[in-house]
Amino acid sequence: MENIRPIKTEADYEWAIEEITAYFEDQPEPGTPEGDRFDVLATLIEAYEDAHYPISDPDPVETIAAHMQMKGLTRRDLAEVLGSSPRASEVLRRRRAITLDMAYKLNRKWGIPAELLIQPYRLAAR
Template sequence: MKDIRPIRDEADYDWALSEIEKYFDDEPKRGSPAADRFEVLLGLIDAYEAKHWDIEAPDPIEAIKLHMSQSGRTNSDLAELLGSRPRATEILKRRRALTMDMVRKLNRDWHIPAEVLIQPYHLEKQNGSRVS
């Protein structure tokens, strides 16, 4: 493949980004040498970003809210899954911690990764102060 090299530093990373930029405007035909080059460059960029810019997973409550937003689920859907509307509201307002049973249901039925749901996160006291 023409001019492919490892991405070892920011200069290499910038070079790779500039190389793939043209493919976004004119996507190469699948199976062509240009498509193969594009795929290899994307893989190199992805590996570099994963190594150098570790993105923290959202806390469990933010993950639930994000999933609900992206999938069109409502508070009523969460209440149905967790067994009651007050429980779902307390979870979303950080007044109640997720139980392992809730984590299993969210993982099994909504496919939210369990490793995200079991992360520590803060809860709110009734007066609005935080508890870890």
């Protein structure tokens, strides 16, 4: 595994990305020296990205909105799950907090992970 080094700087990161990119078109066989090099580079890059470019989970309203967009669901569909159109609008506009009952229904009916729905988030100022 020649030339493998820790990724400490942005320049090191760019070097590692350049090195691993060569493997994307012709992935090495696992267990070979080149396959091991690929795995080590991928692990180093992932660790650097996790430390320097963390991606936080969306808040509950962002999660619902993204799910609706991905599945082609409307506000009316959300109203059916939550029980009323005004309630659905208030949730999406951050005027009403998502209750445990709402989170439960969204989890059961739409399959949205409960842990994404029950985290704290800010409501809009009135």
